Amino acid sequence: MDSLITAIRVVPLEHYLVLSFLLFSIGMAGALLRRNILIVIMCLELMLNSVNLLMVAFSAFHGDAGGQVMVFFIMLVAAAEVTVGLAILVHLKRNTDGVDINTLNRLKW
Amino acid sequence: MSALILISVLGVLVLYVGLFGRKDMLAPVGILGVLGAIALFATGWHIPHELLGGMLEFDGFSTGFSLAMLAITLLVFLFGPDYYARMANNVAEQYALMLFSLCGGILLTAYNNMLMLFLGIEVLSIPLYVLAGGKKYSLRSNEAALKYFLLGAFATAFLLMGIALLYGLTGSFDMGVLAKHIAEAGTGSALLRFGIFFVVAGLAFKLGAVPLHFWVPDVYHGAPTLVTMFMATVVKMAAIAGFFRFVDITGMPDPLARILVLLTLATMLVGNISALRQTNFKRLMAYSSVSHAGFMLLALLSDSGTEAGNGADVGRTLLYYSFTYALATAGLFILFIIAKRANNGDEHHQIFRGLFQTKPWLALCGLAMLLSLAGIPLTAGFVAKYQVFLLAIGAGWLKVMGFGVLMALLGIYYYIMVARELFMASEEPVTFTVSPLNGLVIAACTIGVLLLGIWPQLVGVWA
Numbered sequence: 001m002d003s004l005i006t007a008i009r010v011v012p013l014e015h016y017l018v019l020s021f022l023l024f025s026i027g028m029a030g031a032l033l034r035r036n037i038l039i040v041i042m043c044l045e046l047m048l049n050s051v052n053l054l055m056v057a058f059s060a061f062h063g064d065a066g067g068q069v070m071v072f073f074i075m076l077v078a079a080a081e082v083t084v085g086l087a088i089l090v091h092l093k094r095n096t097d098g099v100d101i102n103t104l105n106r107l108k109w
Numbered sequence: 110m111s112a113l114i115l116i117s118v119l120g121v122l123v124l125y126v127g128l129f130g131r132k133d134m135l136a137p138v139g140i141l142g143v144l145g146a147i148a149l150f151a152t153g154w155h156i157p158h159e160l161l162g163g164m165l166e167f168d169g170f171s172t173g174f175s176l177a178m179l180a181i182t183l184l185v186f187l188f189g190p191d192y193y194a195r196m197a198n199n200v201a202e203q204y205a206l207m208l209f210s211l212c213g214g215i216l217l218t219a220y221n222n223m224l225m226l227f228l229g230i231e232v233l234s235i236p237l238y239v240l241a242g243g244k245k246y247s248l249r250s251n252e253a254a255l256k257y258f259l260l261g262a263f264a265t266a267f268l269l270m271g272i273a274l275l276y277g278l279t280g281s282f283d284m285g286v287l288a289k290h291i292a293e294a295g296t297g298s299a300l301l302r303f304g305i306f307f308v309v310a311g312l313a314f315k316l317g318a319v320p321l322h323f324w325v326p327d328v329y330h331g332a333p334t335l336v337t338m339f340m341a342t343v344v345k346m347a348a349i350a351g352f353f354r355f356v357d358i359t360g361m362p363d364p365l366a367r368i369l370v371l372l373t374l375a376t377m378l379v380g381n382i383s384a385l386r387q388t389n390f391k392r393l394m395a396y397s398s399v400s401h402a403g404f405m406l407l408a409l410l411s412d413s414g415t416e417a418g419n420g421a422d423v424g425r426t427l428l429y430y431s432f433t434y435a436l437a438t439a440g441l442f443i444l445f446i447i448a449k450r451a452n453n454g455d456e457h458h459q460i461f462r463g464l465f466q467t468k469p470w471l472a473l474c475g476l477a478m479l480l481s482l483a484g485i486p487l488t489a490g491f492v493a494k495y496q497v498f499l500l501a502i503g504a505g506w507l508k509v510m511g512f513g514v515l516m517a518l519l520g521i522y523y524y525i526m527v528a529r530e531l532f533m534a535s536e537e538p539v540t541f542t543v544s545p546l547n548g549l550v551i552a553a554c555t556i557g558v559l560l561l562g563i564w565p566q567l568v569g570v571w572a
Contacts, residue, residue, distance in 0.1 A: 017277075024270060031263055040259060047266035054273040062280035067273075070224055070282065074269060077231045081265070084238045085258045091242060092251045104252045106331075 016057035023050035127201020214347030253331025268311025274304030361413035376403030440554030463535030
C-alpha cells in the first residue's frame with residue numbers, strides 16, 4: 001500500500017487536478033450536448049469518475065484514508081443511481097420506442 | 110439514531126406487508142411507524158448528541174426539522190390509502206420509497222461531515238427518481254422521472270466535485286475542520302472558492318433555486334400528484350435544512366456570500382414572475398415552491414457574510430417558514446386531487462369552481478391555506494415572511510429585503526387568482542366527493558396554519 005501511495009505521489013498534484021478537471025469538463029460537455037440518453041448517462045459516469053480520481057490523488061497526498069473510503073461510497077451510490085436511471089430509460093423506450101433525448105418535450109413552461 | 114433505524118426498518122417492513130398482499134395494512138403500518146419515530150425524536154429532542162463518531166449531530170435544529178418532516182409525511186400517509194385505492198400493484202413500494210427518502214432527509218438535517226451530506230442527498234433523491242416515474246405507462250411520468258434523474262445526477266457530480274476540492278484543501282471531510290480552516294486562512298484560496306461554489310450549486314439544485322430550478326415545474330407536473338406533494342413539502346424542507354447547515358457551519362465569509370445574494374434575488378424574481386402566467390395548478394405550485402425557496406434563501410443570507418453568527422435565530426425562522434409552507438401546500442394538494450377527480454383529471458385552476466356552493470367549509474379551508482402561502486396577516490405565512498424580513502434587516506441586507514417585499518406583494522396575485530376560482534359558480538354541476546379522513550387532514554392543515562399564525566411560539570419550542 002505504501003509503495004502505491006509513493007507511486008501516486010511521483011506525479012505532481014497539479015497534474016491530477018488538471019486531468020480530473022479535463023475529464024469532468026469532457027463529461028459535462030457530453031452530458032449537455034449529446035442527444036442519445038445512454039451516452040448522456042455514460043458522460044455522467046465520467047464526471048463522477050473524474051471526482052473519484054481527484055479524491056484518490058488528494059487522499060494519497062494528504063496521507064488520509066478518508067478520501068479512499070469516500071470513493072467506495074461514490075462508486076456504490078453511482079451504481080445505485082444508474083440502476084434506477086436505466087430502469088426509467090427502459091420504460092421510456094417501451095413507451096416511445098427510442099432513446100433520443102428530444103422525445104422529452106411534452107412538459108414545458 | 111434509534112428513530113433513523115426505525116424508519117429504515119419500517120420501509121423494509123412495509124415492503125414485506127406488500128409482499129403478503131395486505132394492501133389495506135400498508136398505510137396503518139406506515140403511520141404507526143412514523144408515529145413511533147416522532148415519539149423517539151420527541152423524547153430525546155432536548156439532549157444534543159453526536160452519532161457515528163461526530164458525523165451526525167442532532168441538536169434542537171435537526172430534531173425540530175426531523176419532527177416537522179415526519180409530521181408532514183404522516184399527512185401524506187393519511188391521504189395515501191385514498192390516493193392508491195384504484196392502484197392494484199406495487200403500492201407497498203410507494204410507501205417504502207417515501208420512507209427511504211425521508212431517511213435521507215433526516216441525514217441532511219443533521220450532517221456534520223461531507224460524506225453524510227453526500228449520502229443524505231443521494232438517499233433523499235434516488236427513491237424520488239423512482240417515485241416520479243410511478244405511473245409506468247404514462248409518458249408524462251416517464252419524462253418527469255428521466256429529466257429529474259439526468260439533472261439530479263448532473264447536480265450530484267457538481268456537489269461531489271465541490272466536496273473533493275474542499276477535501277483537497279483541508280484533508281478532512283469534517284465540516285468543523287473546514288470552518289476552522291476558513292477562520293484561520295481566510296477565503297483567498299482558489300480551491301476553497303471553487304469548492305464552495307460547486308457544493309452550493311449542488312445544494313441549490315436540490316432546493317430548486319434559480320438558475321437551477323428548470324426541473325422543478327416539469328417534474329412537479331409530470332410526477333403522480335401524491336409524489337409531487339411529498340416533493341414540494343418534505344424534500345423541500347430537507348433541502349433547505351441541508352443548505353442551512355452548510356452555510357451555518359462554514360459561515361460563508363464575504364466574497365462567498367455574493368453567490369447567495371445572486372441566488373436569492375434570481376429565485377425570488379423568476380419564481381414569482383413565472384408563476385403569474387401558469388394555468389395548470391401543479392405548475393403554479395411548482396413555481397410557488399421556487400418563490401418560497403427564494404424567501405427561505407433570504408433567511409439563509411442573514412446567516413452569512415460579515416453578519417454570520419445568528420445561526421440559532423435563522424434556524425428557528427427557517428423551521429417555522431418551511432413547516433407552515435409545507436402544511437399549506439400539503440392541504441392544497443389534497444384539495445387539488447379531490448377537485449381533479451371531480452373534473453375527470455383536468456388540472457387547470459377552473460376545476461375548483463363550484464366548491465364553495467357544494468362544500469363551503471372545504472372552500473374556506475382552501476382560502477385560508479392560499480392566504481397563508483400569499484402571506485396575508487392572521488395566517489402563519491404572514492408571520493413567517495415577517496420574521497424572514499426582520500432577520501434580513503437585522504443583518505443589513507436592506508436592498509435585498511426591499512426586493513423581497515416587492516416580490517411577496519407580486520406573489521399575492523396568483524394565489525388570489527386560485528382563491529377566486531374557489532368561490533366562483535361552475536357552469537355545470539360538479540360533485541366533489543370527500544371522505545371524512547380527507548376532510549380531517551385538510552382541516553388539520555388549515556387549523557395548523559391558522560393556529561401557528563396566532564401563536565408562532567408553538568414551533569419555537571422545538572428548535
